Structure formats: structure tokens, C-alpha cells
Amino acid sequence: MEDSWQTPHLTLQNPILTVLPKYRELYLPNGDKFEGMTTQGIPNGPGKRLVKDGSSYLGEFSEGKENGYGTWFNPKGLIMRQGLWKDGSPVFSNQSQ
Numbered sequence: 001m002e003d004s005w006q007t008p009h010l011t012l013q014n015p016i017l018t019v020l021p022k023y024r025e026l027y028l029p030n031g032d033k034f035e036g037m038t039t040q041g042i043p044n045g046p047g048k049r050l051v052k053d054g055s056s057y058l059g060e061f062s063e064g065k066e067n068g069y070g071t072w073f074n075p076k077g078l079i080m081r082q083g084l085w086k087d088g089s090p091v092f093s094n095q096s097q
Helices: 015-019
Strands: 004-006 011-013 022-027 033-039 042-050 056-062 065-073 079-086
Touching: 033 056
Parallel strands: none
Antiparallel strands: 004 011, 022 033, 033 042, 042 056, 056 065, 065 079
């Protein structure tokens, strides 16, 4: 294996390679599909969440949640919400960040 070291008694994964961001397509526990960058299997960085009802979010993720700038689309592809998100929810202008 290129990303591990082996000794007679132990195999160690390369700690740098296990935390590097990777592009992945994965299914989340709630059934939504995620396409984008992950770190250790968790959405982190730019990506897209495809919800079972056909709506989607396109934007930034951090620790598995929508964080940063993003856009929410309805099933017909119309923009429903665009702007900043924090911990998976939109940030409204009257909220403190």
C-alpha cells in the first residue's frame, strides 16, 4: 500500500493522507446524497447536498454542515435562499454571527 507503513507487528496509516481533503460522493445518515470535498469522510469544503425531495444546497460545508456562502434550490431548480449559512442554517441579517 502506498499510504501505509508496515512492520512485522504493525501497520500504520499515513497520518497526512488520512486528513487530506478528498472529493467524494456519499450518502448521509438521513438519506441525502453529498457530492464534494470531504475530510475523514465528513463534508468539508465546497459541495452539493441533494435532498430526497429534489431540493439541493450548493456551497460551503464545515464539519458536515452548511457553513459559509451557499444557495438552496427547490426541486425545480429555482433559488429559494442565497447567502451565509452557519451550522446548517441560513444566517439572517438580524442575527449576530
